[in-house]
Amino acid sequence: MKVRVMSRTTEEIHSQPELWRRVASVDTSALPAPDQRIAVIGCGTSWFMAQAYCSMRTAVTGAPSYAYTATEFPYSDVDTVVCLSRSGTTTEVVDVLKKTREAGIPNLLITAVSPGPGTPFADKEIVLDFADEQSVVQTRFATTALAFLLGSLGFDVEAAASDCERALATEIPERWAKAEQITFLGTGWTIGLANEAALKCREASQSWTEAYPAMEYRHGPISIAQPGRLTWVFGKVPEGMADQIAATGAELVTSDLNPLAQLVLAQRVAVARAEDRGLNPDTPRHLTRSVILK
Numbered sequence: 001m002k003v004r005v006m007s008r009t010t011e012e013i014h015s016q017p018e019l020w021r022r023v024a025s026v027d028t029s030a031l032p033a034p035d036q037r038i039a040v041i042g043c044g045t046s047w048f049m050a051q052a053y054c055s056m057r058t059a060v061t062g063a064p065s066y067a068y069t070a071t072e073f074p075y076s077d078v079d080t081v082v083c084l085s086r087s088g089t090t091t092e093v094v095d096v097l098k099k100t101r102e103a104g105i106p107n108l109l110i111t112a113v114s115p116g117p118g119t120p121f122a123d124k125e126i127v128l129d130f131a132d133e134q135s136v137v138q139t140r141f142a143t144t145a146l147a148f149l150l151g152s153l154g155f156d157v158e159a160a161a162s163d164c165e166r167a168l169a170t171e172i173p174e175r176w177a178k179a180e181q182i183t184f185l186g187t188g189w190t191i192g193l194a195n196e197a198a199l200k201c202r203e204a205s206q207s208w209t210e211a212y213p214a215m216e217y218r219h220g221p222i223s224i225a226q227p228g229r230l231t232w233v234f235g236k237v238p239e240g241m242a243d244q245i246a247a248t249g250a251e252l253v254t255s256d257l258n259p260l261a262q263l264v265l266a267q268r269v270a271v272a273r274a275e276d277r278g279l280n281p282d283t284p285r286h287l288t289r290s291v292i293l294k
């Protein structure tokens, strides 16, 4: 009998409910005040978490909150730049810390590891070291940082954590692991989650995924839908879309889980797709824990 050893990535995925619950005791005083105009920057997964946070922050506080991948931050008029980086070593993020320091723009670094190369240039730091992980493919640091940020806006982290337990107990259908392609869709703050779910599958399983704001789907991307492929919607399915997807023959995947917990389901699908292809999610092709440029 073949005994499958649980990947490190899977172990880290399963630790998420407990870690999300711990954010309630993390000090939020270093976060920008609710009326501040902010930019949140990061790369890869951290950028997508920034998208989710900024969307919800703008919706809740009304204060402009912009997410940028680190190199695209325009150094325009914001009150604070929040830099999100699990490793704290990503070159493009360290560059933003340096340049905002030079420009006199207040900054905050949220990371799992301190001190790091960005620490000397950070005005403030929030260290979520309890959520650090060994995997190259980020799961728990990203969602824990997001739970912390959303929690500061009044998001019910405890409810998400109990839904996360359900997401971890849900059986992943084999056809999801074997689907030829997946398109992830989201609305508002869940657009960042859709982007992250798609990235997770690409990183862990080298499989074809796409991600869009849900209302963009009918403006072209739906042409990819066909039998054997999935359209996975975070949150509410826009009116009329379920019938349109059914007509393509693709499977529509929805969930009553909190979207943050639904992202955990997508992380598990990424691992299942890797294993189905005989890949080890702990050793993703061409990737390193962080990108450090010469």
Ligand code: F1P
Pocket: 042, 043, 044, 045, 046, 084, 085, 086, 087, 088, 089, 090, 093, 136, 137, 138, 203, 287, 288, 289, 290, 291
């Ligand atoms: C950002 C990141 C990861 C990605 C890859 C390279 O890292 O893009 O999201 O999985 O390993 O680095 P960080 O700045 O959040 O440490």
